[in-house]
Amino acid sequence: MNLRIILYVLGLCAAIVSLAQNLYVPLLPQLQHDLHTSFYLVNLTVSLFTIALAVMQIILGPVIDHKGRKAVLLPGMILYAAASLGCTFSGTVYMLLFFRVLQGIGAAAVPLVAATMIGDLFEGKERAKGMSTYQMILGIAPAVGPLIGGIIGSYAGYPGAFMFLSIMAVAMLLIAAVFLPETRPAGVRRQGFQVRFFAQIVKNNTGAAVILVGFILYYMFYNFIVFLPDVLTEHYHLDAGQIGAVFLMLMSFSFIGSKISGRIQVRMGTVKSLIFTCTLALFSLLLFILVAEAFLIGLLVSLATVGFTAGLTMSVPPTLLTQEFASERATALGVYNFVRYLGMAAAPLFGSLLYQEGGFFLLFGCTACLMGIMIVVTRLFLKSKGSSSNQIQA
DSSP, X not given: OOHHHHHHHHHHHHHHHXXXXXXXXXXXXXXXXXXXXXXXXXXXXXXXXXXXXXXXXHHHHHHHHHHOHHHHHHHHHHHHHHHXXXXXXXXXXXXXXXXXXXXXXXXXXXXXXXHHHHHHHOOHHHHHHHHHHHHHHHTHHHHHHHHHHHHHHHHHHHHHHHXXXXXXXXXXXXXXXXXXXXXXXXXXXXXXXXXXXXXXXXXXXXXXXXXXXXXXXXXXXXXXXXXXXXXXXXXXXXXXXXXXXXXXXXXXXHHHHHHHHHHHHHHXXXXXXXXXXXXXXXXXXXXXXXXXXXXXXXXXXXXHHHHHHHHHHHTHHHHHHHHHTTTSHHHHHHHHHHHHHHHHHHHHHHHHHHHHHHHHHHHHHHHHHHHHHHHHHHHHHTGGGTTOOOOOOO
């Protein structure tokens, strides 16, 4: 059993299902036109996928522990592939919404199983290296997804993007069926999610602060992912391929920021790093608001800054959470992942209302206000932890 091959198969499976979140985002204006629907319902196709993905993470955890890893992974990928095919041939927005929910349910199994199997197969430093490699592979999806979607959309429209997802899912399903073993330890039964765990985390100042940061940070970032195509299309008249290239730049700078974030945490400590990086993210957002509609170069420079500071910030909350909840790390991170997925889902859901009422400035102005409030509240919650340890845990 070649562990390296298994690791790459798991990473690629997770990356393929992750593409469903943003592959067709550059095509949202085209999708709205072709399905003769509203701006709100089109963006709801993004929200419902993410909501299904978030909720199913909590539901599937005990099932994976009871039934086994591969036994849940393969049906999940089958459902994902079938739902992607359904999205391809959806003639109305309501059919698309239905299949996007099914797509999210199927996709939810993959990252859960992948992380669990890596934990089963690797130990100590090798586990940390395995997780790092997995995250690196997974990080490719948001970087190249919009670019691939834009290129496919230029030739085959949004149905072509969903057909691509279906074909790739079937390919990875066959590879996973051949190369992945069942890794659930015999006789092991972990405790499933319980509401009291959520209450314990929220009552803790660090837990409450991290959950707040996770929700608002991902709400902010996904406002860019969802509404940037409309700004680029309506204001600068860019086509789908050009919009995809802009997204590639955004995600690339986010990836660079995430690579540097660890060094900042070592120097400043996780608590100070959280406040510092969130403040930088707020200033980058304000810069974007000021110059985005003035000229294209200004938009691109400010967008690169937004991506970089978001990358700096996103790795800090889970690090702080694992330090605070040493004996319940998986539970705490599960709650954090659930909340940040809700932040992703809230962006198109509530952002659409703000964007339709007041356009670009109302949407991102309100987002900046939320981030300012978040920073103040986080400083108050973490005031007694300013001298927190600089240790970065694997």
